[in-house]
Amino acid sequence: MDARELDFDLPEDLIAQTPPAERDAARLLVLSCDTGAIEHRRVLDLPELLAPSLLVVNDTRVLPAxxxxxxxxxxxxxxxxxxxxxxxxxxxxxxxxxxxxxxxxxxxxxxxxxxxxxxxxxxxxxxxxxxxxxxxxxxxxxxxxxGHVPLPPYIRRADDASDLERYQTVFAKDEGSVAAPTAGLHFSDRLLAALDAAGHRIARVTLHVGPGTFAPLRTETLDEHVMHEERWEIADETARAIAEARAEGRPVVAIGTTVVRTLESACDEHGIVRAGAGRTRIFIRPPYPFRAIDALFTNFHLPRSTLLALVMAFAGIEPTRRAYREAVDQRYRFFSYGDAMLIRGKK
Known part of the structure; x- marks a missing residue:
């Protein structure tokens, strides 16, 4: 795959510089891989947009690094x-x-x-x-x-007191990241209560996010790119929850690309996620045989980035391009403090 296939036009004023007033108040673009249909919803609608699922979140904590x-x-x-x-x-x-x-x-x-x-x-x-x-x-x-909150370089302001809370997820537990797992920033106590009431469950993994998450591709093809290395850990409890979800026919939903990279790094050829800890350089790009997840909740990512390549691998190259064009046309907010996207996988 040529790196130029990850380019898209993004007006600078769509790059979110501050978080929304409330964590769960962001807009949500929903893309169905089965039909290619696009819906425009709100993050608070998430409980009703999925069948009762196992949502896997990243509980890393951002260092004041x-x-x-x-x-x-x-x-x-x-x-x-x-x-x-x-x-x-x-x-x-x-x-x-x-x-x-x-x-x-x-x-x-x-x-x-x-x-x-x-x-x-x-x-x-x-x-x-x-x-x-x-x-x-x-x-x-x-x-x-x-120490200061390590806001990403596209947020063109100094960090302030509000970032101490808002650039940290409600799941944050183990310090080790220099960037937030941004999909998790949308979750609030209110949303978690609604998810629970709708029959959804939550499981946790840890992947400590490194600065390479913001690094653009500097090679002409994706095969030439060397990924940054990140530390991950999956507890026995989480591995059991995923196995139980599979046995029950309950979809496994990754909350963010860091969760995808963690689960796919710990997954065997039969789709079984093993508990353990390690370091990963996994680079997920088209074509890729996903084994661990059924849906992906994620933010909108930078042009020519490895994270956009991962989204294209899951949703398809053309459906992703179409969804991103729609997001730009509808003036969604992009990147860490921006809006979100739910990608329902093929059944």
Missing amino acids: RLFATKPTGGRVEILLLERTSAPGTRESWNAIARGTKSLRAGMRLSIASGFDAEVIALHEGGELDVALSASPSVRDALAAH
Whole structure:
């Protein structure tokens, strides 16, 4: 597949810069893979749009991973923490990426706030580095006080207090992501109660989202692209819930592309999702034989992105293009804080 097949025209004013007033108030484009029909609904309509299903969500928690530091010379460095590399109880070291890395060297101490410092351990290509964080009374407290919400680059404003809540899902549990699993941002206590009343069930997986989720394809064909690696975990309880749903004929609905990547990474050739933990570089693009899911609830994704390729693999290339054209024509809001799309798979 040529990367140009993932291009589409998107007016810049359709890129959502703020979340909707209420989590569940977004618009919802519904695409049926059986008929190609498109409906325009609301996220709050989700309980009635599906037969009683098992909805699988990602319970990762976004880190306040964006830090602004000062070099000994007074120059500024922006650091994005990616993953803790040290064991609990030892000096806290992280893999990170940074802007303003000119003149950085191993051993240099960077000041983030009073009593909160980062020491450069090693420098790598592409702006990556390893840093050791130290703070009093703890690094966790310092990150909570001085770390910033790592909003994606297409949100062209500084983060504010509201993002601490709204760029986190109601399912958020285990810290480890530098980007939100954005489909889950639409879920509220009100919507969860309505889903429960309609006979739907919820199961959880964890996939810690890395910065590569925003990275555009930089190759001419999809086969040449190397995916970013992300950590996932599926509990025994979730694997059992999926097996029970299959036995009952209950559809399995992925809430977001991160859930799709998790389930398909843990799925065997017979469609059985196994409990466990691991790291995945799975790149789902057309054609792809989905084994783990029956429907997909997702946001609208960037042009020439791996996430759009995943949607095309599930819904079909032409139906996805048509749905995206319709979304633009109807002025849906796009990307992380934007509207949503429900794709019903073929029966």
